[in-house]
Amino acid sequence: MTDNKVLFTKDMQKDYTILIPMMAPIHFQLLRNVLVHSRYNVELLENTGASVVEQGLKYVHNDTCYPALLVIGQMIDALKSGKYDVHKTALIITQTGGGCRASNYIYLLRKALKKADLGFVPVISLNLSGLDSQPGFKLSLSMLQKMLGALVYGDLLMDLSNQVRPYEVNHGTADQLCQHWIDDLSKQFDRRQGLSIGDMKRNMRDIVMSYAAIEREKKELVKVGIVGEIYIKYSPLGNNNLEKFLAEQECEVKLPGMMGFMLYCIYNGVEDVKLYGGGWAKKQLMGFVYSLVLKLEKMTIDAIRTYSDFEVPGSFPEMKEGAEKIIGLGAKMGEGWLLTGEMVELSKSGFKNIICTQPFGCLPNHIVGKGMIRKIREQDPECNIVAIDYDPSATQVNQENRIKLMLSIARENMKKAAGESAA
C-alpha cells in the first residue's frame, strides 16, 4: 500500500549505524570497509540461527523466495536484538531492477518493518540503476571504484582460498592469509591506495604468491562446483554451510566469482540493444563499462597464471561462449544465462560435479538451472549435476542425502578415471 518512505537524510549520516545483511563473507567484509572509509557508519550483520529464519517467516510472505526471507529476517532479528538503538539505525539492501522478484526485496523489507513496528527505520537501496534514491546516501564515483575493487579482490581471495584450503598441510593457513589480506587491503583503501591499475597489479601478484607459498599436500580430491541463485550460492546462512559440509566430505570446492555476475549485468544492456534495437548511446556506454571491467577480470586471471600454478578461473567470455551453446543470451532475469554458462564452464575446467543451489520456487532457476541440466548433459554426459532446493523447511538431512548421492557417483567416476589413466 501507499506510504511515504522514510528518508535517510544527510543529518543521519553522522550518528546512524547502517546495517548490511551478510552474503559472501570475504567480499562483504571488504565492501563494509569501503563504506566505513567513505564515512558511513556501517556494520555487517553476522547473526544467524533459528531466530533469523523465525523473524523472516513472521514478517515476510512465506511464499516469497528464501533469500528475501533470510535477509529481512536477519535485519529484523538484529534490530530486535537490543544491540542497536533502533532510532539511530538504518538498513541497506541491494536492488537489481531486473525482471526477477529480487527487485522487490526493498519493498518487502519496508512492509516487514512496518509490521514489526519498526516502520521508522530508513532503508537505503543500493543499486546502479538510480532506483529509489535517498538524500543521505550517494554512491560517488570513487566509492563505486572502490567497491568494484573490493569485488575483484574478493573473487581472487575466495578462489585462491578454495584452491588451497583442502590441500594445506597446516590447517587454517589459507583462512588466516585471507583475513590478513582483507585487513591489509582495507587499510590500503583507507590510504587511497590499492585501486589504481598499478597498485592492483602489485597486490594481485603479492596475493597470488603468498598463497602459492603455502605448503600443500598432493592428493586427489573430488572437485565440486557450486552455482545457483547468488545469495544462496554464497551465503552460509542460506545454503546450510554447504562449503563446510563439502570440506568435511573431502572435496575441493569452486565458486564462480562475483565479477562474472557484474559483467553479466553490464553485458545484458549491450545484448538488449542487440536483440530489440534502440539506444546507440546506451550500447556505447555499456560497452565501455563492459570492456573496463573485463580488463580487471583479465588482470586477475593473468596474475594467477603468471605467479602460480593454480588453476585459472574461467573468464567471462568463456562463460558466455559456454552458455550460448545451451541457452539464448537474452535470458537475463535473476542469474539468467550466466548460471547455465557457469555450469558449462565448470564442467569444462574439470569440475564435473556441480551443485545447483536455488531457493525453493525460484522462478528464473526453473529455466536456467533445472531447465537446462538435461541439455548440458546431452552435450557433456560426464557432467554430474544435482539441483538442491533451499527453503525454511527443506531439511538439511534431505539436502545432504542428495549431495551424498552426487558425491558417490563423483567418487566412482574419479576411480574409473584413475583406473583408465593407470591402464
Place this chain on the structure above:
Amino acid sequence: MRLGIDIGSTTIKYVVLDDEGRCIDQDYQRHSCQITEKLIEVLQKVSAKYNQPAMALAVSGSAAMGLQEKCSLPFVQEVYATRIAATKTLSEVDCIIELGGEDAKILFLSGGLEVRMNGTCAGGTGAFIDQMATLLNLSAEEMNEAAKQAEKIYTIASRCGVFAKSDIQPLINQGADKEDLAASIYQAVVNQTIQGLAQGRKIEGSVVYLGGPLTFNSELRSAFDKTLKLTGICPENSLYYVAIGTAMLAEQPVSFAEAIQQLQTMDSSSFVRSLPPLFASEEEYQQFYNRHQRNQVRVHEPKEIIGRCALGIDAGSTTVKMVLINQQEEILYSMYQPNQGNALQLVREALIELFQKNPQMEIVSSCVTGYGEDLIRSAFGVDLGIVETMAHFTASRKYMPDVDFIIDIGGQDIKCFKIHNGTIDNIFLNEACSSGCGSFLQTFANALGYDIEDFSRLGLFAKHPVDLGSRCTVFMNSSVKQAQKDGATIDEISAGLSISVVKNALYKVIRTADARSLGKHIITQGGTFYNDAVLRAFEQELDTEVIRPNIAGLMGAYGCALHALRHCPNSSSLLTLKQLEEFHNEIRYVQCGLCNNHCRLTVNQFSDGRRYIGGNRCERPVTKKSTAQDLNIYAVKRELLGQYQPIPGSRGKIGLPLALNMMELLPFWYTFFTELGFEVVTSGFASLEKYQKAQNSIPSDTICFPAKLVHAAIQTLLDQQIPAIFYPCMTYNMREKNADNNYNCPVVAYYPEVIAANMQQVTECDFIYDYVGIHRKNDFPIKIHKILNQHFRLGLREVIKASKKAYEAYDQHLETIRQKGQEIITQAQLDDREIIVLAGRPYHADPLVSHDIDKLITSYGAAVISEDVINEEVGKKELGVWNQWTYHSRLYAAARYVAKQKKMNLVQLVSFGCGVDAITTDEVREILEAQGKIYTQIKIDEITNLGAVKIRLRSLFAALKQEEENHD
C-alpha cells in the same frame, strides 16, 4: 561375511552376505523412531548369531546419516547402494524404480547413468499410500485387494500427497467405490513417480521394481506396468536392495562391541532445534485446564426429548457432527463421529436411533453444512444448507456476541474469519498445499503407533519440543525424519507437531505477525482444538489467552441448528422415521456431456426416485440451465480466441501454442502470420489428456501449472506435424501506462528455452524461439524480419505491413475485452447483481488452468469480469511494491478500482508455486482492505477439487449478503 543395514524413515532392514556375496540372512522391522535402540538390537543379534566379534559393515538410509559423524559407522548413500546391488545381482536392467517409505527413486542404468530422487516437494510414496489407506479405512493389504476389483480410475492430483487427499475426500463423500479409489491412488503414485522423477527421460526396456510398496502391492506394480506399457519384474529380496548394496560396499571390519558402546554413549540431542516447553510444570497445566473448563455452552441432555426442536448436521471431511437444540437454543443431543468414508449411512443410522428413542420429538427445521452438505441435504430432505463459515460464525456469536476472530481447525481444513461490525469481514482458508490440520496430527500419531489422544498428551510436558518448521505435511515428514535422526524423543516430536500446526495456521493461512491484529476476543474451535497441546501452542505463539468452548468440535453443527431454528420453514421436509428406514441409495457413474469438461458425475439414486449428482464442476447437469445468459467475460474471451481459425496460405502452416502469454498475444501473432500468408494453427485450449501425455518432459516439478501446460500445447502441435512452431522468448511485454517497467515474469519470458532443452521432438520441426521485443514498435519489424528470414524468405516491406496489422489487431482485441467488460458491468448494475472481478493473468482464460471457477461464480448469480477490463490509472508513488511486470500491474489497477465500487468485489486467482504472486497478493489485499473490502484469494494447481473454492466463494457471498442486510 559382510553386514549391510538400511535405516529408512519407517523401517530398519539388514542383510548378511557370505564371502561369495550370497545373501544368507535378512530381516526387517518398523523402528518407530527408536533408531539407536533398534540398531543396537540388530548388531547384538548378528554378532551373537554368527559368533563374530567384528564384521565388515556399513549403514545406509536417511535415518542413518548422522551415524557416520557421531559414531564412525561407515555410511553408504542409499540410491548408490541400490545401484551397486542391482548391477551386481541382476543382468541387463535398464531402469530401476524404487519406492520407499517416503522416498521415490528412479535409476537409469543403460544409455547414460542417471539416478534421481524425489525433490523436497514431491511427497512420500509409502507413507502416502498408508495415509490414503487410512483415509479409506482400509489396511494396506485390503487396499491392494480392493484395487483388484476396480472398474474405473479417477483422476487424482499426483503432484503431492496433500493435493491427492483433497481430491479423494470429496470422492469418498460423494459415495465413490473404495475399489475404484484404491486403484486410482496407485495410479496417482505412478503418475507422480513418472512426472516427478523421469523428467523427460523415457522409462523403457527391462524395468525392476524395488522397495516396500512395490514389493507388497501387486496392484501398484500392475499400474506401473500398464502406464509404462511393459512388464516389470520384482526380484527376490526386492525389499533389501539398499541393504545388499550397503553390505557389498562395506569394507572395513567394525567391532560390534565398540560400535554398540559408541551408540549407547552417543550424544543424540546436539543438533535438534528446540522450542520452549508447552508447560513448564504440572501446576501450569492445571491452571490452563481450569481456565478453559470455564468456557461452557449449556448442554442439557434429557432422557427423552419432547417437543419442537431444530437439527444441525455438520458433515465434515473426516467426521460427522449432529446437534439438536430446543426453542431456548439449548443443546439436547449431540453426536461426534468419524465418518468412516460413509457419512450417508452414519447420519441415517443416527437419525433413526434419534427418532426411535424419542417418539415425542418434533424436528421443525433442519440445516446441514460441510463437505457432505449437498449429498446429505438431498438424501434426507434437510430443509436448509449453509456454508461452513456461516455455521461457525453463527455458533460463535451465540456463545460470545462480541467475538472478533474465529479460528477453526478441522480434520482437513483451517477456517479463520475476522468479524467486523457483526459481519464476517475477512476469511482465511488454508490452501490445498498447507493443510497441516487435524487429520495430519492423526496420521502422524498412527504412523508412530499411537492414538491421537495419547500422542498429543505426550507432548504436553516435553522439555524441548522440536522445531519442525511451518510448511505443508510433506515437508513435515522430512522434518520429523531429521528430528528422528537427531535423536528427538516421541514427546518432543509430538509437541513439535502441535506447535507446527499452529504456526502453519498463523503464518501460512492467516499471515499475521501478532495477536493484536486478530482482536481481543478470539474463539478457537474445531476438533483439533480439543487437543490441549495445540490450544496451548496457539496461546503461546500469540502470547494471549483465547477461548475454547466445551463444544469446540460441535460448533458447526450447533451453528446449523441455530440457523435452522431462526429460519424455520412452514413444514420441515426432513424424512420421517419410516422414510429413513426404507431409505437406500444406488450410485452410478456417468460422464457429463454438456460441455467439453466431460466431468465424471456420481449419480446417487435414492429409493424414492430422487437423485443427487456429484462431481460436477458447474451447475449445468443439475439445473440443465444453459450458461448462455451468464455475464461472464471469461466466456467472452474464450469465444474471441476461438475466432482465430486457420486460413490456408501460400507459405504453409505455422503452429502457435495457446498457453501462457500466447493467450493474450494470439491476435497479434495470428494476424501477423496470416497477413504474411501463413496458415496459423493453434494448439487449442489445454485438456487433462493432452497434459498427461506430455507431462514426462517437464523438468521442474515445482513450476506453476500454466507453465506445465506449455508442454501439452507444444505436444499437440507436434502431433499434428506442423512443420514450424513459433514460440518466442519475450523478456518484455507491451508497455502499459501503469507500470514502472514492462517485464514478463521469468517463467513466461523464457519458457521457450525450457521447451527447446527438454522436448527433444521439437528438433524434428522448425522450432522458432528467438528473443523478440514487441515493446519497441519501430524496431520490431526489422528484428523479426531478420529472425524469420533464417527460416523463410520474407520481404521487409511485407513484414512491416503485417506488423502494423498485428499491433492493430492486438489493440483491438484488448479494446473489445474492455468494451464487453463494460457492457457486463452495466448489465449487472441494471440487474442489481454482484460483480466479481476474477483477477489473474490472461492465461487464466484457459478452462483447465482456471478450473472453470468463472462458471462457478456465475452459477451463484454474480457477473464475472477480469482484471484487464478495468482501465484504471495508478500513480507510481501510490504502491508499496516495485510495479515492474505488465500483467501484474493490471492487478493493482483493478484492486484500486474495485476498492471504490459498490457491489463489486475482487477474487484473485493465484497459481501454486507462483513466486511473483507472493508479492502481488499482499499488495492487492492491502489495497482492498484499506477500503474495507473483503479480499478473496483462490490458489489453483492441477487440483480438480473445487470444494475449498466453493466454501470460499459461498462465504464471500454470504458475507456480502449479511453486510447488505446490516446496512438496510
